[in-house]
Amino acid sequence: MEEERESAEAVLAEQYGLTDEFVDAVAAFSDALVQDRSPDLDEYAARFPQFAPRLREHLETAIWVRQTFKAARQAHPGAGPARRKRR
């Protein structure tokens, strides 16, 4: 099972040209984003010039997805996610 999962990661990496360092950079920014720590896109992207401009594109997409989902939650204040409080 674990091998299957790892091979799935290998397929994804091949398909989208991802590397460990790249996905780590995306995830670190995205974690800060979803925790509402307002990471600075320009400053963060500048830290990884080797990934320009693809990293920036990924981060912009992450911001857009986050904003879209947040707007959806705000539009439905009675729904569970809108009442969520962080631990």
Added chain:
Amino acid sequence: MTVSELVLRIRDGPDPDQSFAELAGRFLAYIRRHIRRFVQNTADIEDLTQEVLIAVFQHIREYDPVKGTFATWLYTIIHNRCMSFLRGKHREEEVLAGYALAHQRPTNPALARLEDQLALLPEQWRELAWEHWGLGLTVAELAARHGLTRRQVRYRLASALAALRQGMGVHRPGCRTA
């Protein structure tokens, strides 16, 4: 026999199980009464009572009578277990409600477009995307929830972003996190 004597017997006596059974018997009503302040479901009360008793047995050596009564120490365990239970239950309900919300056809055009693209992704990617960017679960929390490694979650999220960008084929100017 006093509570302190029972505690000593559980720690170092010849028959700790028997001593613990006696201690548990004395405090069973106390435990249930306090748990009932947090939860009302009978099955949950019983589950939590068992959890509290197990925790008491496992941590009995940490009880220090100098710092307070046994009842106070026990109440701390009850409180922590109940809060932990409620947080877990709340999160489950949030995920279910949020996932249902995400599956309604949205009136927001941006969300509708996003969902059209998400629909093309494998189901687990969609779940991860919603739980991460919608509910705010971190990579570590997603890994624990789905039984994946953090590396696997990072790859799936980055792949989801790549697929979304590819599907939309657009650049989104002016995106800022503030």
